[in-house]
Amino acid sequence: MxxxxxxxxxxxxxxxxxxxxxxxxxxxxxxxxxxxxxxxxxxxxxxxxxxxxxxxxxxxxxxxxxxxxxxxxxxxxxxxxxxxxxxxxxxxxxxxxxxxxxxxxxxxxxxxxxxxxxxxxxxxxxxxASSKGLICGSGLTIHLISGETIQATDTEGALIPVGEDIDSFSLDEDVGWVLIVEKEAVFQTLCRLCITHHVDIPGRGLLITGKGYPDIATRHLVKTLSDCLPSEVPIAALVDADPYGLDILSVYNYGSKALQHENERLAAGGRIEWLGIWSSEFSKLGIDKDKLLPISKADEKKALAMLGRSKDILPSKWKKELVHMLFNRRKAEIEILATVNASEASCLLDHDQEKDINVDVDMRSSIATADMSDPGPGAMSMMMDTDSDDGDDQQLRQGKRGCWRSHEGPGMPVFLRAL
Missing domain, CATH: 1.10.10.10 (Winged helix-like DNA-binding domain superfamily/Winged helix DNA-binding domain)
Known part of the structure; x- marks a missing residue:
């Protein structure tokens, strides 16, 4: 005052x-x-x-x-x-x-x-700011200063309260992963599938969306989870393969320029791994170029501005993806993964070696995408293999490296059926 x-x-x-x-x-x-x-x-x-x-x-x-x-x-x-x-x-x-x-x-x-x-x-x-972010997953309970509690469920999203109203969090011990998705539509679909407590996925999960660029409350929750969860619990993000999707991930991980004076309490500090979509994977996944969207002038301007950032807030591998987008003049939304089937996903056998994604996985999770109207056998899944360890200690900030593998056959587990 x-x-x-x-x-x-x-x-x-x-x-x-x-x-x-x-x-x-x-x-x-x-x-x-x-x-x-x-x-x-x-x-x-x-x-x-x-x-x-x-x-x-x-x-x-x-x-x-x-x-x-x-x-x-x-x-x-x-x-x-x-x-x-x-x-x-x-x-x-x-x-x-x-x-x-x-x-x-x-x-x-x-x-x-x-x-x-x-x-x-x-x-x-x-x-x-008004809250807009949502969380799904019964493994988390939010205790408010007013004495009320918010118990997230596995079937629908709960509004993430502002940090000033929160007294404490309670996390179940079996929470084994956190997934952040850019879009509310994808979030709602995954909620309906009870993805955070699915029979085929060991360990409970937490699903979060900021509905595009995250608000303060959503960023504060993600930051709290990144600080409090054991390092072996992976936190990953699924965003559109365009400059704005990557910028949204950057806001979660490294903060924003607009609120740089608050980044210390809002940024996850690089803990969040970029799960996809990667522009460099389009051809390997057999995605028809006609199904990709042309980048706009706004996309180009955004990408060029992001390329000027230091590697401390925009890793070199992310910059390479931006350059790839600019060179090919194409982008894609998350939903395009629904067009990819398992046979076209064989290129992901050594996903970790190509992308150097560091994910500690005591749990074995699979990721599958399929059209909601007909899941069918033609879906892509990627399995995190805890048996893979290439011994590169410098890259293993969170322990063993997760190896993403394609998986086919009956009873294929479902993680992302978004789309």
Missing amino acids: DNIENLVLSFLTQLVDGSTPPDTSENLSAQQRRAKSKIQLQLANRATGSSKTLTYPKKCPTGSARPLAQLLRVLDLAHEAIIEDMPMTKRDMFYNDVQLFKSQRTVDTLVDDLAATFDLDRSSLNIR
């Missing part, structure tokens, strides 16, 4: 000083008098890690008062939320003054700018 009041006090002080008639004894030019009457507020520049200045008045075709008014309105609402101890969502803020803010993005940006300026979490301002 002190931070908010000090920023407003700075504004008021400058306003009073600027409105005071200059001393006639001062020999000031017109330009100097205008400069003296300007109001300047310093905010954090989250893009560069430095600062930026909000100046009023200034030459602007749309008028320069609106940005300042928007900032003061957000400060007012945040101050009210703290005083009354009543949390407010960013969506609530927007609807408090739609005419002023014009768009939800304006509120989102200002709230995050203020949190970075004050070097605080957004929750310290009593402002939170």
Whole structure:
């Protein structure tokens, strides 16, 4: 609260000083008098890690008062939320003054700018984002500060609560894997299949989706699981084979530039393995090029921007996949795996050697994709083989390496029947 009041006090002080008639004894030019009457507020520049200045008045075709008014309105609402101890969502803020803010993005940006300026979490301002992420899997129980509990089930998704409402988590000892999927449609399909407690898959699992780019609550949960689960429990992600899918995975693993001041508590630190889809596998899997989608100008722009990132936040193997997408001018959604059958998946016998995916697997899981209307025998599955160990200790951050193998025959286990 002190931070908010000090920023407003700075504004008021400058306003009073600027409105005071200059001393006639001062020999000031017109330009100097205008400069003296300007109001300047310093905010954090989250893009560069430095600062930026909000100046009023200034030459602007749309008028320069609106940005300042928007900032003061957000400060007012945040101050009210703290005083009354009543949390407010960013969506609530927007609807408090739609005419002023014009768009939800304006509120989102200002709230995050203020949190970075004050070097605080957004929750310290009593402002939170609306939850949208879902979790499926009876192996997890979420205990809320209110005393209520959220018991996730194996048949449907439960809304992931915001971190400020969570007191603790309870995990069953037999939770053996975590899978993050980009899309809600795929998530809902896997829930209906009870994939997190399937008869053919040893150990319970947890299934998570952020419905595209994850919200804070979903990222916080994934970060908590990555910190608390034993290193032998694999955490994997299935995203579209396009730049945005890879960027979504990067947000989970390494954080986002927009919230870089909160990445320490939100990023999984590289624990999440990229399960697929890989652009370099299209031809090996026998996927018809006509079924692939052409990359758009937006895809190309996104890919080129991502290629400029350091290897600390975008591994070299990921960059190679982006280059492959740009070279072939093609992308694919997760659902395309439904067109792949077991005979075309033989190239995945040495999947771990080609991709260097590090997955500790005390459990044996299989992954199968098939058309929902007719699972049939023509589905692809990949089995993690715990007997495979190539002895490359530098690559085995989580223990033994998982070897992904194709698998055919009756009674084929199902992991991903999405699609």
